[in-house]
Amino acid sequence: MKLMSSFLFLFLSVFLLNSCTHKEKLIPRDVASLQANGGMEGIWFLQGTSSTRGPYNGELELRRSNDGTFNVVRAVTYINYFFDGLKVQEIWTGKAVATGDSVTITYDIRQGDFITRLGNQKREPSDFRNPVTVISRFVASPAGLATQFADKKVSNYSEWITTRRDLEAKPLWVNERKNLDAKGPRIPLAVRGVINLFKLKIGYDKDPLVKSYKDRPEFKDEHPYIVFDPTDFEFYRTNKDIIRVVNKITDDISITESVVKRNAYSPTLAEKANGFDKNARDFHINEAGMLSHAILDDNGHLISYQYDGDAALWTGMYVGSQAMRYLATKDSTALQNVRKSVKGLITLLDITGNPQEFARTLAAYDPKTPIPEKWHRGTGKYENLIWLEGGNNDMVKGITHGFLWASLVIPKSDTEIWNELRDKSRKLIDLRVMQEKPQNRPAAYGLAAYITGDQGFKDQYVKSYSTFKVKISGYSFDTTFYWHGSADWSGINLGVVGDITDITLADLLGQNKIRDQLRERLMDSWVTYEPAQRHLVTLAAYGFAYKHGTRGGNFRSESSDTRFVSALWQSVWGLREIPYPRPNLDVSIDHSLRPDWCMSPIPRLFWKAVKKPEPPIDFFYQGLYNYPVFELQAFSSNFVWKDSAFLYQTSHSKGVENSGVDYLYAYWLAKYIGVNNVD
Incomplete structure (x- = not known):
């Protein structure tokens, strides 16, 4: 009904304009061709x-459609x-309707897309629901066909428009955005029962917001999608100096949305890697070699480091990225980066003074600032540092990963x-987390065996796998x-x-036999996550198994x-979806x-309902749409590969x-x- 009303208004407008046009009015020669x-x-x-925004120039494409109107x-x-x-380009x-020497065009322009607030500027909820219909009526004038309108x-x-050229094979702009199926296999009845129990426990189906979507087809079908938008990549x-604002009201918010996409697609992957490599070295690796957030002033200068509570894991992955960078390029700067940050990982094991515990991250000690809760000041040679307690299963994987990659590139002469x-690889075995989480033991024994060359550790490594329950496709603890x-x-x-750590150690x-079963387990994981397009899983599966x-x-059987x-x-x-620089807004x-x-x-x-x-x-809450990185995660995520895929809200200061x-690890991998x- 709304579409019919729009076309009725469009045709009536043309009729009225046509009836008011003076038939003997002299019009320019190029415009006169409209009558042909x-x-x-x-x-x-x-x-x-x-x-x-002042003057502009450009082009207006009119391509005839099957219904007699023109696509514009x-x-x-x-x-x-x-x-x-x-x-800035709009x-x-x-859609257009032409009669005689006039043409009327209708555009439906979005008022709001996904940013709700930018500084003090805000969108209203109605802006996202209600597009603006813009009517542009071109009529004859001395300059050509001219129009005046407002957004x-x-x-x-x-x-105004004057001279014309022939159509090209493709339209001037094509929308390539599409939804990719991310549903995956049917949920087994046992799993369905568990999900329903948790839904009942938290009252999910009775929640008013959840209930408001119950009639949507994708809700009924439990059908998630990945939103893939390669539009304007080429x-x-x-055109590295232009921002395209597409079908939106052009203001600071819509331009900002477009800038982030431009910053994702304009640089090559190598250019982004160069930028992130320099940023990490200059702004994000703190005095102790640990990955940190950077606190910047308005001019982009570093004020201070802000700790990341998961830095042991991210720093281990950073060491891995720089080791792979060195192996791929022989760049000595990458080797220097490995040295600095692996020293930070080594310190995590030493600074606690307890052979069963290790720190999550490190920061410089400031005598003017009180030591925060769960932080402790180091002693002896570490008195200039503070450390965060709580080293656990997740963090120890960063240490073993970092130690492995460092041992592959740092010369024995160092x-x-x-x-x-050698010393710390032995100490890894005694950590409490190795007893609490037996799945960590093979990596610890394997690392000690490779780094020290001790046959006893190698025997323990093989034995640690033999104690696992073996599946047809790899070892257990695969969740x-x-x-x-x-x-x-x-x-x-x-x-x-x-x-990656386990397969590489088994190979070294x-x-x-262990290596090949681990490779099969990795391929099984890839099959599980294929519908969700976890890109880091795909890269790892390709490089270390496929x-x-x-x-x-x-x-x-399934792929x-x-x-x-x-x-x-x-x-x-x-990788292309990740912008450089990351927006700092x-x-x-x-x-x-x-x-x-x-x-x-x-x-x-x-399952968190049991907490x-x-x-x-x-x-x-989660949605059924996984949006491109440049429309969500880029604004606030510190590591895109660990984020929930179907989140829909975020904020950043x-x-x-x-x-x-996160980009560096995937790129250098x-x-x-x-x-x-990988261009």
């Missing part, structure tokens, strides 16, 4: 002026208006670090699962780190080489305000910058394992 049959179709040169693409670039030194698409929010426009690669690696958009997302990243120690000929039982190659191609897009985002968003019928991390106290109901080590097309 089909003369309107083509790409017209367009000029105009905005009341807020309006592409204009402002001449004197710049945003952060970049030109792309609007719409009803920010700007008034005056523009444009940004060849006796200081090698002596420490992979994916049920219609629900998974242990941070555990997936942790699993990848552990798999010549334990081919390219060595491993497929796995689950792969042979194919064609599907894997497609996923590997898609993983490169995962005072911003809030809420995709649930979009009219096409839908709540998931399955609670997020539903005491029970989390609030909104803790369990200006001045706190995340490191980009891809280069190290020889993934093609």
